[in-house]
Amino acid sequence: MRVLLRTLSPLLGLALAAVGVVLVVEVVAAWVRPTARGLVVPWPAWQVVLTRLSWSERPVVVVSICVAVVGLLLLLVALLARRHDVRLTAPTPEMTVATSPRVLARLVGRTVRESDDVAAATVSASARKVVVRAEGWPDADGGLGGLTDTVRGRVDGLLDALPLARRPRVAVSTRGRKEPR
Structure with missing residues (x-):
């Protein structure tokens, strides 16, 4: 828009x-x-x-x-075309604290990419939903070995640590990377 x-x-x-x-x-x-x-x-x-x-x-x-x-x-x-900010809890009632969806997406993306089993990740975020698409390194047998649970756990941990006024829903999709590690 x-x-x-x-x-x-x-x-x-x-x-x-x-x-x-x-x-x-x-x-x-x-x-x-x-x-x-x-x-x-x-x-x-x-x-x-x-x-x-x-x-x-x-x-x-x-x-x-x-x-x-x-x-x-x-x-x-x-x-x-109004700005869709992500509201945060304010330290006092007289203050209003917000961040942009882009900042939230960067935080989540950086947190997800820090995991050793994540090869690449793209994140889109809004005040209502965070969508993570992660690519992982396949195991020796070709599986992802719980990559979805790992990514969801890292995202949930980050969102719990942030002072969000309303916690967004999290959607995680994973796939294996074709090339070797």
Whole structure:
């Protein structure tokens, strides 16, 4: 969602800036030559067309519905793009303590990767759920030897040690690495 906002914000800003520049150019051109037509925009032709339209005609209704839908979509994007912090218990009631999901994912990932039987791990975290995907070194018989329990135990230990206001659910998936140790 943040990528959408980071793309949409400059595009809307550039569009508004372009409209502003065209408006300034048209106003200056009208001041310099009051009897001439618009420099970029054909204002007199538009005025003739717009004076014939009433509020109840189809083009006006379609344009207004489109503008309303685009406005509601922008409002929805803005509401959904809020920051999703992971709340921590505060030392005093007057304080609010939070961390980002990225920091929580890095902590969990570092803890999981410290285990000797974990070859690699990827972690994604939110305030509600921590998802760990770990790759382990296979045993001599080709099995993982309880890697899931080891990873889950390390993650549970870390989450118990952190002062989280609400403990997220933990989902662990493991697989064996194909190459030898």
